Amino acid sequence: MAKVAFLGLGVMGFPMAGHLKVKGGHEVTVYNRTFAKAEAWAKQFGGTAVRTPKEAASGQDFVFCCVGNDEDLRQVTIGPDGALAAMKKGAIFVDNTTASADVARELHGKAKALGLGFVDAPVSGGQAGAENGVLTVMCGGDEADFAAAEPVIAAFARACRRLGPAGAGQLAKMVNQICIAGVVQGLAEGLHFARKSGLDIEQLVDVISKGAAGSWQMENRHKTMNIDKFDYGFAVDWMRKDLGICLAEARRNGATLPVAALVDQFYGEVQAMGGGRWDTSSLFARLERK
Structure with missing residues (x-):
C-alpha cells in the first residue's frame, strides 16, 4: 500500500482515483478545483478530500494528476498552491493529463531539481475504460521512476508501457489521437454511404x-x-484540444498530417452545429445533416 494523492476528478480522474483506493488498496487523498466534487469522491470511496494541490501532495509517495490542459497542469504543479513544492524527496508525480510533450519535459526538469520523479502517463480508453479500470497508459520518463510507478498505475490500467524519456508518453498519445481521427472519419463516411445506398447497417x-x-x-x-x-x-471539444496538440507538434518536428488537419476542421464544423460536448463519433452527424 502506498500513500497517494490524485489531482483532478473529472469523468476520467474520479473513477481512476477510485480504483487506486478500492482495487489498489492505497491510502488516497484527492483534490478537485470544485471542492464539492472531492467531498463526493471521499464520501463514495472513503478517502480524504482537501482544498489545494499542495495539501494533497504533502507527505505522499505518489501524486497522480488528470486535468484539462498544459496551463491547468502548470497551475496544480508549480502554481501558488502547486503540488511539486510540497512533495517529499523521492516521491513521484504521475501525470495522466493529455498535454504537450514540452510541458512534460518542463515539469520533469522541475521535479528532478527538487529531488522528485516525474512520469508523463496519458491514457486511452475513454470514460468506460476509466470506470472499468482497463485504460491503456503510455509513459515517458526515467526508467527507475516508471518501474516504481507501474505497480500503482496497474490499479486502473489494462496495459502500461514506458516508451522513452520525458515527453514520450505524450508523443505516443498524439499518435493514438491521430490514428483515431482517421478511423472515426472513415467509419462515419462508410456508414453515411451505406445509409444513402439503402443497406441494413x-x-x-x-x-x-x-x-x-x-x-x-x-x-x-x-x-x-x-x-x-x-x-x-469523449467530447469533440476534448478531441479538438488533443488534435491541436498533435498539429502543433507536427509543425515542430516536420511531420505531415493532412488527414488529422482535415478531421480537425470537420470537428470545428461539429462545434458550430452545437456539438462541442457530443462524442467524437458525431462526425457522422456532420455528414447526415448537411
Whole structure:
C-alpha cells in the first residue's frame, strides 16, 4: 500500500482515483478545483478530500494528476498552491493529463531539481475504460521512476508501457489521437454511404467488422451512429484540444498530417452545429445533416 494523492476528478480522474483506493488498496487523498466534487469522491470511496494541490501532495509517495490542459497542469504543479513544492524527496508525480510533450519535459526538469520523479502517463480508453479500470497508459520518463510507478498505475490500467524519456508518453498519445481521427472519419463516411445506398447497417457491420475494416470504433460506435445518438463519450471539444496538440507538434518536428488537419476542421464544423460536448463519433452527424 502506498500513500497517494490524485489531482483532478473529472469523468476520467474520479473513477481512476477510485480504483487506486478500492482495487489498489492505497491510502488516497484527492483534490478537485470544485471542492464539492472531492467531498463526493471521499464520501463514495472513503478517502480524504482537501482544498489545494499542495495539501494533497504533502507527505505522499505518489501524486497522480488528470486535468484539462498544459496551463491547468502548470497551475496544480508549480502554481501558488502547486503540488511539486510540497512533495517529499523521492516521491513521484504521475501525470495522466493529455498535454504537450514540452510541458512534460518542463515539469520533469522541475521535479528532478527538487529531488522528485516525474512520469508523463496519458491514457486511452475513454470514460468506460476509466470506470472499468482497463485504460491503456503510455509513459515517458526515467526508467527507475516508471518501474516504481507501474505497480500503482496497474490499479486502473489494462496495459502500461514506458516508451522513452520525458515527453514520450505524450508523443505516443498524439499518435493514438491521430490514428483515431482517421478511423472515426472513415467509419462515419462508410456508414453515411451505406445509409444513402439503402443497406441494413447492422447486417453490414456484422459482416465487414470480421474483416480488414474492423476496428474498436466500428464495434463500439456504429450502433449509436446509426440512431444519431452522440450525447455521451469523449467530447469533440476534448478531441479538438488533443488534435491541436498533435498539429502543433507536427509543425515542430516536420511531420505531415493532412488527414488529422482535415478531421480537425470537420470537428470545428461539429462545434458550430452545437456539438462541442457530443462524442467524437458525431462526425457522422456532420455528414447526415448537411
